[in-house]
Amino acid sequence: MGRANQALKQTLEQYEITQYRLAKTLGIERANVYRWFNDSRDPNSETVVQIVEALKTLNPAAAKTFVKLYLGDLVEEE
Numbered sequence: 001m002g003r004a005n006q007a008l009k010q011t012l013e014q015y016e017i018t019q020y021r022l023a024k025t026l027g028i029e030r031a032n033v034y035r036w037f038n039d040s041r042d043p044n045s046e047t048v049v050q051i052v053e054a055l056k057t058l059n060p061a062a063a064k065t066f067v068k069l070y071l072g073d074l075v076e077e078e
Contacts, residue, residue, distance in 0.1 A: 004048055005039040007069035011055070012037065015062040025054040 012022065019037055023030040035041035043051060048070065055063035 002039060002042040004043050004051075004070055005036050007066050008043075008051065009037050009039075010069055011062050011066040014065065015059050017055070017058055017062060021058065022051070022054060025058055026050055 011017070012019065019033040020030050023033045026033070032041075036043050052063050052067060055066055
């Protein structure tokens with residue numbers, strides 16, 4: 001599983017955000033989120049930024065969790 005895919009799956013499950021809700025916030029088809037969630041396709045770097053922005057609007061804590069899971073030790077706590 002790709003790092004972004006794993007981080008997204010864990011974040012959506014932890015914060016109970018549906019794939020549909022994320023897709024609607026991103027303005028894309030749910031099938032795209034499904035592909036990322038199920039690791040059949042990796043989001044590119046621009047899409048990862050869009051995912052973070054969408055998560056910020058849905059739940060700022062979820063956005064922080066996603067970034068931390070995705071970037072790991074590269075991001076230090078404030």
